[in-house]
Amino acid sequence: MPEAAYVASLGRFEGVVMRAACFTESGKPLEIQDVPDPDPGPGEIVLAVKGCGICGSDLHVTELGAAIPHGTVMGHEFAGEIVAVGTDATGPDGPWREGDRVCTMPGISCGTCQRCVNGDVMGCANLRMTGFGDIGGGYAEYALGGDRMTFRLPDNLSSSDGAMVEPLAVGLHAVDRSGLRNGEDVLIVGAGPVGLACSVWAKILGAREVVVSDFSAHRREMALAYGATAAIDPANDELGSEYQRITGRPPMLAFECVGRPDVVHALSLIADRGARILSAGMCMARDHFMPLVFGTKELSMQFVSYYTHQNYQLTVDMLAAERIDPLPMITDRITLDALPVAFEALRKPSTECKVVVQPLV
Ligand SMILES: [Zn+2]
Numbered sequence: 001m002p003e004a005a006y007v008a009s010l011g012r013f014e015g016v017v018m019r020a021a022c023f024t025e026s027g028k029p030l031e032i033q034d035v036p037d038p039d040p041g042p043g044e045i046v047l048a049v050k051g052c053g054i055c056g057s058d059l060h061v062t063e064l065g066a067a068i069p070h071g072t073v074m075g076h077e078f079a080g081e082i083v084a085v086g087t088d089a090t091g092p093d094g095p096w097r098e099g100d101r102v103c104t105m106p107g108i109s110c111g112t113c114q115r116c117v118n119g120d121v122m123g124c125a126n127l128r129m130t131g132f133g134d135i136g137g138g139y140a141e142y143a144l145g146g147d148r149m150t151f152r153l154p155d156n157l158s159s160s161d162g163a164m165v166e167p168l169a170v171g172l173h174a175v176d177r178s179g180l181r182n183g184e185d186v187l188i189v190g191a192g193p194v195g196l197a198c199s200v201w202a203k204i205l206g207a208r209e210v211v212v213s214d215f216s217a218h219r220r221e222m223a224l225a226y227g228a229t230a231a232i233d234p235a236n237d238e239l240g241s242e243y244q245r246i247t248g249r250p251p252m253l254a255f256e257c258v259g260r261p262d263v264v265h266a267l268s269l270i271a272d273r274g275a276r277i278l279s280a281g282m283c284m285a286r287d288h289f290m291p292l293v294f295g296t297k298e299l300s301m302q303f304v305s306y307y308t309h310q311n312y313q314l315t316v317d318m319l320a321a322e323r324i325d326p327l328p329m330i331t332d333r334i335t336l337d338a339l340p341v342a343f344e345a346l347r348k349p350s351t352e353c354k355v356v357v358q359p360l361v
């Protein structure tokens with residue numbers, strides 16, 4: 001197996017392939033294959049992937065049949081070291097250089113449309129998505145990034161742990177969009193990576209009680225390390241009454257971080273009049289709720305996905321300031337070769353939180 005190498009005199013990778021975990025068809029494990037290395041175009045960088053988180057949405061899209069094309073290299077939560085720089089690829093503090101340790105947002109946006117100008121780069125109408133078909137993702141030795149969507153990692157964050165910026169930014173975006181007010185109590189249902197990220201940011205951004213509900217004792221414990229002030233086991237305690245016992249009133253702000261049907265409906269039943277329900281779990285099945293419940297209580301509903309450029313930068317800053325410790329969330333680190341088996345194992349309930357693939361360490 002040839003080692004992929006960047007040939008500086010040629011300005012590109014030459015005559016080599018890289019190893020990547022490729023999606024073939026649903027029902028089959030990912031396959032480790034030799035595929036062409038990415039070549040950086042203008043304004044692009046290539047990074048050696050040191051860490052890439054396995055995301056629940058990757059598990060879901062591979063169950064949905066034709067949701068992604070054959071041969072897709074998934075992985076949208078990655079960080080590493082720059083090994084090739086396209087022309088005019090410039091970061092916030094000058095041109096990107098080989099050896100720079102970075103994380104990159106999972107897509108390359110146009111940079112000129114109104115949404116890009118506002119920082120809503122993942123909403124760019126011309127976005128090329130990373131890890132879902134347009135551009136190969138981080139389940140590979142090398143991956144492409146856009147220069148303006150790439151962020152320098154602080155010294156206290158390893159290139160592998162830089163993979164945690166993405167899932168944490170998801171939580172920041174959700175809490176930001178929820179309009180959380182200072183001193184407000186929140187309920188978070190689901191303590192997977194999304195729920196934990198919402199929990200830690202809710203606390204940082206001024207929530208009073210952060211009550212997290214999850215069936216798993218391990219995850220409830222994790223939530224208490226990530227900003228939660230109380231954790232509820234819904235198998236033992238009725239969620240609505242237990243929340244009310246803790247905070248003194250029914251939920252006025254609730255986050256759905258489970259990604260399965262019926263959770264929004266259940267939250268609407270226990271919510272207080274005028275409450276906001278924010279859905280961050282990205283349920284990929286048809287869900288239902290009863291407009292009568294939303295109507296009589298005048299509930300509002302918000303859906304979110306991804307993050308803004310500003311969310312990503314603030315996440316990097318808070319990790320640099322050690323306001324968030326990403327390490328407890330990482331429950332396993334695996335090689336690229338181990339990914340296909342580990343990926344299938346995550347389809348079943350487990351105590352894993354974030355499993356980080358390390359294609360090149
Ligand atoms: Zn993800």
Ligand SMILES: [Zn+2]
Pocket residue numbers: 109110111112113114115116124125126127
């Ligand atoms: Zn744009």
